[in-house]
Amino acid sequence: MSERFERVTIVGVGLIGGSLGLALRERKLVGRVVGVGHRRVSMDRALEMGAVDETTLDLIEGVRDADLVVLSTAIGRITQLGERMVPHLKGGCIVSDVGSTKSEIVRKFEEVFPEDVHFVGAHPIAGSEKRGIPFARSDLFVGAVCVLTPTSKTHAGAARRLADLWSDVGARVATLSPDEHDTILARTSHLPHLAAVTLIHMLQGSDTSFVGTGLHDTTRVASSDVDIWCDIFLTNREAVLKAMEEFDTRMSELRRAVEAGDRERLAVILAAAKSRRDGLWHDDPAKQ
Amino acid sequence: MSERFERVTIVGVGLIGGSLGLALRERKLVGRVVGVGHRRVSMDRALEMGAVDETTLDLIEGVRDADLVVLSTAIGRITQLGERMVPHLKGGCIVSDVGSTKSEIVRKFEEVFPEDVHFVGAHPIAGSEKRGIPFARSDLFVGAVCVLTPTSKTHAGAARRLADLWSDVGARVATLSPDEHDTILARTSHLPHLAAVTLIHMLQGSDTSFVGTGLHDTTRVASSDVDIWCDIFLTNREAVLKAMEEFDTRMSELRRAVEAGDRERLAVILAAAKSRRDGLWHDDPAKQ
Numbered sequence: 001m002s003e004r005f006e007r008v009t010i011v012g013v014g015l016i017g018g019s020l021g022l023a024l025r026e027r028k029l030v031g032r033v034v035g036v037g038h039r040r041v042s043m044d045r046a047l048e049m050g051a052v053d054e055t056t057l058d059l060i061e062g063v064r065d066a067d068l069v070v071l072s073t074a075i076g077r078i079t080q081l082g083e084r085m086v087p088h089l090k091g092g093c094i095v096s097d098v099g100s101t102k103s104e105i106v107r108k109f110e111e112v113f114p115e116d117v118h119f120v121g122a123h124p125i126a127g128s129e130k131r132g133i134p135f136a137r138s139d140l141f142v143g144a145v146c147v148l149t150p151t152s153k154t155h156a157g158a159a160r161r162l163a164d165l166w167s168d169v170g171a172r173v174a175t176l177s178p179d180e181h182d183t184i185l186a187r188t189s190h191l192p193h194l195a196a197v198t199l200i201h202m203l204q205g206s207d208t209s210f211v212g213t214g215l216h217d218t219t220r221v222a223s224s225d226v227d228i229w230c231d232i233f234l235t236n237r238e239a240v241l242k243a244m245e246e247f248d249t250r251m252s253e254l255r256r257a258v259e260a261g262d263r264e265r266l267a268v269i270l271a272a273a274k275s276r277r278d279g280l281w282h283d284d285p286a287k288q
Numbered sequence: 289m290s291e292r293f294e295r296v297t298i299v300g301v302g303l304i305g306g307s308l309g310l311a312l313r314e315r316k317l318v319g320r321v322v323g324v325g326h327r328r329v330s331m332d333r334a335l336e337m338g339a340v341d342e343t344t345l346d347l348i349e350g351v352r353d354a355d356l357v358v359l360s361t362a363i364g365r366i367t368q369l370g371e372r373m374v375p376h377l378k379g380g381c382i383v384s385d386v387g388s389t390k391s392e393i394v395r396k397f398e399e400v401f402p403e404d405v406h407f408v409g410a411h412p413i414a415g416s417e418k419r420g421i422p423f424a425r426s427d428l429f430v431g432a433v434c435v436l437t438p439t440s441k442t443h444a445g446a447a448r449r450l451a452d453l454w455s456d457v458g459a460r461v462a463t464l465s466p467d468e469h470d471t472i473l474a475r476t477s478h479l480p481h482l483a484a485v486t487l488i489h490m491l492q493g494s495d496t497s498f499v500g501t502g503l504h505d506t507t508r509v510a511s512s513d514v515d516i517w518c519d520i521f522l523t524n525r526e527a528v529l530k531a532m533e534e535f536d537t538r539m540s541e542l543r544r545a546v547e548a549g550d551r552e553r554l555a556v557i558l559a560a561a562k563s564r565r566d567g568l569w570h571d572d573p574a575k576q
């Protein structure tokens with residue numbers, strides 16, 4: 001059982017930040033949760049929903065006495081806000097984030113943070129399809145994976161306390177290096193997003209009258225927030241470009257099988273994909 | 289109001305065939321529905337659920353006195369069964385199908401069917417994610433698009449009667465040439481399927497521990513039946529290969545924007561895809 005945080009400040013009380021606040025408060029895991037945002041109405045909603053104990057629109061005021069600060073905004077703002085608040089944090093403060101890419105954030109924070117402020121990168125893989133405090137739920141992280149990305153420079157005790165916190169809200173905590181994280185997520189999340197966007201992008205004139213549930217689900221993520229995803233792609237360029245190459249290679253195998261009319265080869269690839277996916281989501285009621 | 293069919297034979301009483309039977313019987317649109325299948329247990333289930341009035345395992349017996357035969361099996365079997373039953377159909381009989389590709393089926397049937405048997409190709413775009421009679425529902429086609437693919441050789445009266453039938457079970461009937469149908473569906477259905485398979489195919493070792501709801505939905509169709517989809521790709525090779533090229537072209541636009549770190553361009557493409565998709569499924573609760 002690790003020492004509990006007395007004062008936790010969540011910067012950006014949207015779906016992820018709000019759900020974290022709800023989970024921490026409902027389970028009485030920390031002393032007090034402070035919410036920082038830039039829209040009064042969202043802050044009021046967060047208070048009303050019980051996601052935070054108090055709120056402020058002033059970043060510096062919000063983080064000044066914090067024992068833990070969790071940056072829960074889009075990636076671009078995470079780095080901006082992180083740098084801005086550094087001089088105002090108290091010694092021993094732990095800072096974390098929930099950004100979907102990690103290498104750039106971790107590199108930047110390891111440059112600018114002083115010795116006595118401990119940064120630990122984190123990425124809870126949850127809830128990518130909705131945005132904003134109205135969708136926050138105290139059980140959002142139950143069963144979800146939360147990746148921590150400590151490096152050789154990371155304070156071990158801080159990493160342990162953060163792992164305990166995520167574990168206490170129900171997440172399965174995994175550890176990867178920032179680069180490993182970004183390489184894997186490029187394949188499991190960023191490339192699927194680009195594929196979805198491309199599938200919509202290539203539709204012609206009357207195609208849209210002939211769409212079914214398949215296209216609906218395949219492209220769902222293409223309805224996501226544009227800025228958040230620009231941040232993701234631009235802070236993970238190399239891994240995303242590499243994943244695009246891998247995708248091309250695999251797609252070409254399918255193309256060759258179709259071109260050759262090679263049913264056997266086609267069946268092998270489709271069956272392998274089916275069995276792999278069925279193994280991933282074996283309780284999926286929608287599978288055939 | 290068109291003349292009602294006295295005896296409708298559905299060959300293959302699975303999700304689509306079973307749902308058609310349920311809809312026809314529940315709405316009392318036809319005299320009698322006969323189910324033909326090759327598994328006794330499925331036939332019994334179809335009877336029990338009220339999807340058919342009678343069943344047989346004998347194709348010839350099942351179609352002999354039919355006024356309308358609807359072939360509701362995988363594409364490969366549609367052509368086989370169609371050819372096999374031809375000599376046994378009564379004069380004036382209308383034959384249709386529910387295959388997901390149309391050019392090859394229509395071409396073949398127009399070759400082998402005699403003058404007094406009227407074939408009209410059809411493809412109800414519904415229910416691709418499940419298989420089998422247990423999933424059949426009388427409202428499966430309500431609001432769904434059913435594409436008819438008549439050609440210059442198609443009997444106009446037969447096409448009209450079939451359009452009325454699909455309309456009467458709730459479908460929105462559209463008409464395309466077989467080639468138009470296959471070209472459009474290559475983009476709206478077949479390519480998304482190949483993309484989903486490829487996304488699963490490219491996952492490496494531990495990637496599978498780091499997947500979220502995005503990948504789940506993007507790849508759902510990769511859990512579909514392998515044989516059905518081999519049939520689809522191999523009976524629509526040209527259009528599928530062309531769609532793959534179009535996909536490549538569009539994906540390359542995204543690649544160039546990511547490579548160049550061109551946020552503005554990236555945002556334009558993502559925003560266009562988002563607005564297009566939001567327009568397609570505007571009531572989607574999952575959209576952001």
